[in-house]
Amino acid sequence: MTYNIPTDLDDFVHTAQQLADIGRQTANNYFRKSLDVDHKSDRSPVTIADRQTEEAMRALIIDRHPDHGIVGEEFGARKAKSDWCWILDPIDGTKSFVCGKPTFGSLVSLVYKETPVIGVIEMPALGERWLGVHDRPTTHEGSPCRATAVARLDDAAMLSTTPDMFDDKEWQVFESISLAARVRAFGTDCYGYGLLASGYCDAVMESDLKPYDIMALVPVIEGAGAVISDWHGRPLSATSNGQVLACATAELRDDIVARIAAGN
16 A cells, blocks of 8 residues: 655664664674674574664664664564654675675665555665655665666576575466576675666565565665565565566566566
8 A cells, every 4th residue: 555655854864874874884883893693583693783783773763763763684674564664674685795796685664554655775895875755756875766668578587696586486477587698697685676777787586584584675676666576466564575677678677577477
């Protein structure tokens, strides 16, 4: 459901940029350092960098916007039913982070009544940042960026993070779709969505994503003229099944969705 979204978002954009600054500074303090790696119940890794980053982000939000909700990967929900809610993934791609790969990021989003209105893809080790704001052009390092005009899968370059994110049935679908693309590549984490927004690739297809993996992507992708949905073309929400399809154009999305519906 989409609500009438307030237009005066500048103060919140300032907060989002500050949160991304926290992500960059804290993650880089620990990147490629000797760290203890714990594992959560789902066997995903977590480090002191994840926890310290989210703690600092939450403290800033509570100080600047005490009535806002917060949902974070590491420390759960606070006032999550508030009209305004920040959704945080302090380190997206912790496996890459602990392996010294620079493709990890920090994801910051602000949601108004279930609609993502601000999204930041911050790449600490690479020194790059994409900012998406409702009804404004997405920027990369402060300059407007734009997705490509590719409309057909066989002309598209498709990215995904890892084959491990797909179950057996999903892998069969992804394998068929991605092998029909002009190029496919792995290993991007959230960086792939920024690359799509800047026109360096044309599609990203993934699964097993949580709301804190997804919400920041929506304003970034849409503000670059691209589209993002689930694998059936439906809008993403906090209750989506974790399948994400981001495409440079609606025509490219429709091509892929039609192939999925037809059994590839």
